[in-house]
Amino acid sequence: MLSFSNPNCAPICKTQSLHRSRSFNPSPFPKPTNSNNLKPQIFRLICAVGELGQMQEVEDARPKFKWVEINLDEMNEAQRNHISRLPKKLTNRCRALMKQLICFTPEKVSMSVLLSAWVRSMKPARADWLVVLKELDNMNHPLRFEVAEFALLEESFEPNIRDYSKIIHGYAKQSRLQDAENALQAMKHRGFECDQVTLTALIHMYSKAGNFNLAKDTFEEMKLLGLPLDNRAYGSMVMAYIRAGMLKEGETLLREMESQQVYAKSEVYKAMLRAYSMSGDSLGAQRTFDAIQIAGIIPDVKICAVLINAYVTAGQSQEACVVFENMRKAGILPNDKCVGLMLDVYQKDNKLKEVMDFLMGLERDGIMIGKEASEKLARWFKELGVVEEVERVLRDYSSMELLQIGDSF
Known part of the structure; x- marks a missing residue:
């Protein structure tokens, strides 16, 4: 991870507060402060910031600053890289602050002191604030919120x-x-x-x-x-309804949307379908599946798998098989999850012959079962003690396939 801190590049402040009309709280949401504690201070800010530079010690009722050229040798490699990627069209005042923020270290000075110094010295306009905030956002800079909070209280920002x-x-x-x-x-x-x-x-x-x-x-x-x-x-x-387990209420709100020709994103429909499926509510799952198509969302293999799971969980084997067949007719190739769910159906009804026909049909269509389905199949056959018998049937089936291929030539 790139670092944004360098003790040689950040301002150093000897005091904890400045004498101004309002407290320098880094949050835009003021907290009560004791104004009697705010007195004129002697302080020194040392900062390397490009065209603006290093602040010198001045004793006065109100501090004054003088900026000097930054020494790039005092930056680490990450900081130099970040600075080198700043846009060429960036104004000097914005570039100066960006360099400060890239080199900022909170142990040396508060963010409010740094930003206050920039405001007094550079007299930024709203456009300058927006440019800085945009650059911080592009960099995903950890200080972007703190800078935005400070800006919201500044008159020059015109929030x-x-x-x-x-x-x-x-x-x-x-x-x-x-x-x-x-x-x-x-x-x-x-x-x-x-x-x-x-x-x-x-x-x-x-x-x-x-x-x-x-x-x-x-x-x-x-x-x-x-x-x-x-x-x-x-x-x-x-x-929110789905997360609270209030699926019927959420479904009612979906219908309210649809009546106004407003449709939720596919992720919302999928979440509703998944929630019904996991609870074994096949009717709710089927209604949501139908709503998905009404919303113009084309069901894919993952959506079909969730619907099949709803029927399997509800113990409705025949309906699960119908969904699987309809999926195949629609030209959707089953994934390993779908195959595994169908194996659950056959195993529950102890339909060994049917599962063999099912697997052979998949192989004819060039569909290979994956890890999850293979493990389920192996456990089932092991429990039945028919591993050798199944292997013999598969060998015979393979021989028949080869013979048919030979006859075709």
Whole structure:
């Protein structure tokens, strides 16, 4: 893994706070602070940052900085590689901060001190912040959220609701529930109302975390606000029902979607089908399988295998065989899972002759059984004590096949 830290490249601060109108909390969600503890300080920042450079010690009520050229020899190889990949069109002020962030080490200075120094020295506009945040996101940089949090409180960033929704969505993707909720509260505190994008991200986050009640409350809030519900919002709520084991309710919501010509992604239908299959609810599995086709999703061998499993688990051998045959008629080649499930059907009914015909039919069609099916077959034959008999039948069958091939010439 590439490292982003180098003690020779990061700012060093002798003090823990700066005298400003607000606390330098790295989070955009302010915590109570004692303003009496914030006094003018003497501090030194040493930083190598390209065109801006090294800060010198100045004693004053408000610190002043002077930047000098960076010494590339003080960087490690990973840092040099990251800096070399920065876009050529990057402005000097943005490049300077990117170099700082690439070389940042939290043991030497807080992120708020670094960013505050950049703001005072470079007077960035919103466009500069956006460029920096985009580069950090492209690099998947571990500091991207911290920089975004700081930016949300800066006047020069001119934050709007989409900036908040982006960071909420980013936290949601990483399942950082508390951070996402803090960002939501900060957004409301700034006077921004929740919109479709923000609430959809929250539903997805709560659903993924298995917090059904919060997902449902947020979903209902979207309805009350009259916000449009797209397949992502619906799909996330359906997944919340599935994870909560409320399959009928989830299926009802799928039908509500379909009535509005809104269809969930294939992953949602597959999750519903799998849940019904694992519980042995063949009727629910068949309804979901039918819904999959109505949604315009072409069933593949994996979907068929899940449906077969539903009938096998429910003890409905004949229906499982019908699904298998329909799959073959549709031109879908069975995988090892499908073959193994059919072996379960034959074994349960103790149909040795039928399974031999089944296996020979597969071989005629050039379908070779895999590891899972082979192991099941071996265990079954061993239990029956008919291994030698089966081998003899297979040899005779192979001889007949060779004789037929010879006669064809």
